[in-house]
Amino acid sequence: MSTLREVQVTFDAADPGALAAFWCEALGYEVEPPPSGFGSWEDALRSWGVPEELWNSRSAARPVGGSGPRLFFQRVPEGKAAKNRLHLDVRSAPGLAGDERMAALEAECERLVALGATRDHRVEPDGRMELGFIVMADPEGNEFCLD
Structure with missing residues (x-):
């Protein structure tokens, strides 16, 4: 147990x-x-x-x-050297789909960039399994996704 x-x-x-x-x-x-x-x-x-x-x-x-x-x-004394093997998905648009979902993710992306995050790239919804998300990094370069 x-x-x-x-x-x-x-x-x-x-x-x-x-x-x-x-x-x-x-x-x-x-x-x-x-x-x-x-x-x-x-x-x-x-x-x-x-x-x-x-x-x-x-x-x-x-x-x-x-x-x-x-x-x-x-x-820690060393800086980040490679891509994270584990990352956080920040669930910023639960229950939303399509354009409404991506607009909510974009708004959150703008807010986090103003706080010091960096935008990497956006993955579009494909109408099948992919709902769409935005890949970002925190101020020290740790990758995370807005999902």
């Missing part, structure tokens, strides 16, 4: 705080609040004796209301 597990998606990043902020805006998430008893993460980190140069070594984002995976961002 299997046990239900929670899922956390972890991103390697050069700037965990900035990447967490992007994904919070993209998904309607919030930055994980500091532990109870602390007014800010800076207060907590200072209290724990964490050197200031490590304060942006990690960040986390969580869904408002608790539905969805927690996102964790960890600083």
Whole structure:
């Protein structure tokens, strides 16, 4: 018998705080609040004796209301070197089809580009299996799709 597990998606990043902020805006998430008893993460980190140069070594984002995976961002020294083997599909047009779907995806694409994402290419609906989507990258180059 299997046990239900929670899922956390972890991103390697050069700037965990900035990447967490992007994904919070993209998904309607919030930055994980500091532990109870602390007014800010800076207060907590200072209290724990964490050197200031490590304060942006990690960040986390969580869904408002608790539905969805927690996102964790960890600083790594190397930059992104190749295409992701795993990517997020941001479901921006559920239940829509055809021109209405693609218009909704284009509107979301414009919003995310204004936040620092990059548009790669658009795949058109084919009337059979393909509903259409837009391939993008977050501010650090991690690929994702607007689906």
